Amino acid sequence: MDLAVETSGLTKRYGSLTAVNKLNLQVKRNTIHGFLGPNGAGKTTTIKILVGLLKPNEGSVKVLGKEIHRENAGFLQQWLYEQADSRLSIGYMPELPKFPKHLKGAELLDIYGQMYGMTQQQRKEQIPRLIELVGLKGRENDLIGKYSKGMQQRIGIAQTLLNNPDLVILDEPSLGLDPVGMVEVREVVKEIAKEGRTVLVSSHLLFEVEQICTHVTIINRGTALVSDTLQNVSGMLSGPAMLHVEVTKISPEIVNAVKALPPVSGVVQTGNTLRIQLKTHEDAHAQVSQEITRSGGVIIGMSHKTSNLEDVFIQLIHKDQGGKPQ
Amino acid sequence: MTAARTSTGRPRPSWFTRFWAVVRYEMLWNIRKKKFIGIIILSFVFATLGLILPVVLSSAPIEANPDYVIGVSISSFAFFLFALATAMNSISSEFESGTIVPLLTKPVSRTMVFLGKLFAAFIIILMAYTILYVYTAIGGILIYGPQNNLQLVPFALFGDVISTFIWVSLILAMGALSKNTMIAALVGLGVFLALLISLPIVSVFAGPSPALNYIPGGGAGSGSNAVLNLATGGKSIGTGTDNIGINLINWMLYPSANVSFTKIDLTSIQVGQSTEPAQTVVYTEPISVVASRSLGVAFVYIFVFLFITWLALKRAQILE
Numbered sequence: 001m002d003l004a005v006e007t008s009g010l011t012k013r014y015g016s017l018t019a020v021n022k023l024n025l026q027v028k029r030n031t032i033h034g035f036l037g038p039n040g041a042g043k044t045t046t047i048k049i050l051v052g053l054l055k056p057n058e059g060s061v062k063v064l065g066k067e068i069h070r071e072n073a074g075f076l077q078q079w080l081y082e083q084a085d086s087r088l089s090i091g092y093m094p095e096l097p098k099f100p101k102h103l104k105g106a107e108l109l110d111i112y113g114q115m116y117g118m119t120q121q122q123r124k125e126q127i128p129r130l131i132e133l134v135g136l137k138g139r140e141n142d143l144i145g146k147y148s149k150g151m152q153q154r155i156g157i158a159q160t161l162l163n164n165p166d167l168v169i170l171d172e173p174s175l176g177l178d179p180v181g182m183v184e185v186r187e188v189v190k191e192i193a194k195e196g197r198t199v200l201v202s203s204h205l206l207f208e209v210e211q212i213c214t215h216v217t218i219i220n221r222g223t224a225l226v227s228d229t230l231q232n233v234s235g236m237l238s239g240p241a242m243l244h245v246e247v248t249k250i251s252p253e254i255v256n257a258v259k260a261l262p263p264v265s266g267v268v269q270t271g272n273t274l275r276i277q278l279k280t281h282e283d284a285h286a287q288v289s290q291e292i293t294r295s296g297g298v299i300i301g302m303s304h305k306t307s308n309l310e311d312v313f314i315q316l317i318h319k320d321q322g323g324k325p326q
Numbered sequence: 327m328t329a330a331r332t333s334t335g336r337p338r339p340s341w342f343t344r345f346w347a348v349v350r351y352e353m354l355w356n357i358r359k360k361k362f363i364g365i366i367i368l369s370f371v372f373a374t375l376g377l378i379l380p381v382v383l384s385s386a387p388i389e390a391n392p393d394y395v396i397g398v399s400i401s402s403f404a405f406f407l408f409a410l411a412t413a414m415n416s417i418s419s420e421f422e423s424g425t426i427v428p429l430l431t432k433p434v435s436r437t438m439v440f441l442g443k444l445f446a447a448f449i450i451i452l453m454a455y456t457i458l459y460v461y462t463a464i465g466g467i468l469i470y471g472p473q474n475n476l477q478l479v480p481f482a483l484f485g486d487v488i489s490t491f492i493w494v495s496l497i498l499a500m501g502a503l504s505k506n507t508m509i510a511a512l513v514g515l516g517v518f519l520a521l522l523i524s525l526p527i528v529s530v531f532a533g534p535s536p537a538l539n540y541i542p543g544g545g546a547g548s549g550s551n552a553v554l555n556l557a558t559g560g561k562s563i564g565t566g567t568d569n570i571g572i573n574l575i576n577w578m579l580y581p582s583a584n585v586s587f588t589k590i591d592l593t594s595i596q597v598g599q600s601t602e603p604a605q606t607v608v609y610t611e612p613i614s615v616v617a618s619r620s621l622g623v624a625f626v627y628i629f630v631f632l633f634i635t636w637l638a639l640k641r642a643q644i645l646e
Contacts (some may be wrong), residue, residue: 014645094424098423098427099425101423102355103351103355111350116433129354147393227404
């Protein structure tokens with residue numbers, strides 16, 4: 001499996017507090033991977049280990065196929081890992097990023113671009129494009145000290161994309177943004193993924209993750225509770241999905257035809273509504289609708305009842321903290 | 327020639343390109359800091375007063391002084407102020423403000439960040455002192471007439487930069503250890519003031535112990551009790567790390583001169599009488615030893631403090 005991020009038994013302790021506890025995280029290449037967890041779950045600590053800001057106490061870490069930390073590595077071996085600079089291929093935006101207030105927006109990008117080894121010509125082409133992408137055109141020559149929180153967030157996104165990274169790590173990218181900015185960030189993330197990059201995004205906004213992510217890992221107390229595709233995670237705890245179909249006149253032929261469909265596991269009739277239980281979370285709207293129409297029924301309305309990511313998140317966290325599933 | 331490639335297949339940028347980016351980052355920070363500009367202005371005010379006040383206060387006509395410029399040295403307090411303005415925010419405020427996070431996730435090593443910041447501080451101080459010395463030289467020529475030995479001014483410049491760098495490296499070390507600008511500034515100021523006040527007192531009351539020459543400051547001669555013996559008479563000098571520049575010039579001008587360290591007989595001071603107190607020569611050293619020792623001592627302090635700074639930065643965990 002081609003992985004952009006792979007951690008094994010990753011552990012980070014601050015004194016007696018274990019922030020990350022034997023975490024096994026796998027992020028496939030060319031996916032948008034949501035990294036979810038309540039406050040203090042260990043998301044930011046894990047991300048800081050991935051970008052080299054923190055050193056783990058135990059475990060190994062591979063980023064873009066290159067080992068950046070191995071358990072029990074000697075001093076020289078670890079030094080060699082640090083020289084294999086995966087940072088050249090990573091774009092990272094910290095939570096509420098802070099940049100030097102004395103620099104202008106465009107200056108900051110120019111200096112960071114130089115650190116990535118971009119030529120002056122490359123910087124001249126890339127920086128105006130990014131400034132426009134994040135909506136800072138006309139403000140790029142203002143000092144960052146004069147930027148609002150939202151503008152700092154935008155320049156943060158711009159610096160993340162400066163080096164055309166293979167792996168983009170965004171820690172709470174929408175924090176501090178207005179609703180329009182949040183939508184724009186989501187669009188930017190989708191665009192990044194379309195270009196064949198891997199995105200690891202940590203967020204508290206579950207609806208945002210549902211809209212942009214293909215895969216999700218939920219962690220609590222430093223341990224991964226679940227890691228899978230968004231579709232599988234969304235449906236994993238609340239039982240099978242249900243379709244509620246309102247039909248003008250329900251006949252036994254309609255009920256039997258629907259029951260015979262492969263994705264259907266059961267049908268209950270309540271008045272002129274059919275409550276159809278599905279075996280999987282795959283979309284069965286078309287098949288059900290076609291079968292009812294063919295059997296002579298006229299559909300008035302149809303709704304898909306399923307658990308969403310928020311339900312799963314709350315149930316998982318609650319269960320992990322010793323409570324009963326809701 | 328093809329550029330070296332990393333494991334991820336991207337060309338690895340040259341060390342110098344990345345280093346220079348860090349220097350640019352730091353230089354802009356230093357230049358745009360208001361307090362640094364304030365200190366430059368203050369230094370110009372002091373240099374101007376030093377040039378003009380003797381002329382204004384003296385009723386006698388101005389006498390030509392061809393040695394005015396090479397006798398000028400930036401004061402030890404100015405060394406500290408420049409060091410404070412340049413170094414107090416350099417590392418600690420990166421941690422305080424959180425700007426260290428995006429910086430260290432760029433492909434620059436912590437050693438490179440340390441060296442870049444250090445180099446930027448060196449350039450800034452060198453530039454500031456060069457401007458001051460050029461200003462003083464032009465002013466000296468205009469007021470005191472043609473000047474001798476102007477070619478030796480770069481030695482004063484070099485020595486003053488080294489003297490300043492003891493305080494730069496101490497403040498950097500405190501900043502890297504505490505990650506707090508206020509602690510870095512206060513510890514630096516405390517050490518500076520303690521030595522500024524205690525060294526002259528110790529050298530006068532306990533005598534010019536050679537050990538005092540190994541402590542940052544004015545050395546064993548900080549109580550005006552070290553005399554450079556010249557054919558034309560004695561000239562009081564400092565012998566510590568604050569006097570590197572002026573002593574290098576003395577060494578160039580008078581290579582075979584000796585420095586006498588004296589103990590002042592405090593019991594010989596008579597109240598109401600203007601006679602000089604009796605002094606006994608405790609030991610004598612060539613000016614070459616005095617100058618080169620202060621330079622060596624300064625380098626040792628700078629190396630030790632910078633090593634502490636580098637180690638603290640290298641081992642720092644970015645928690646916030």
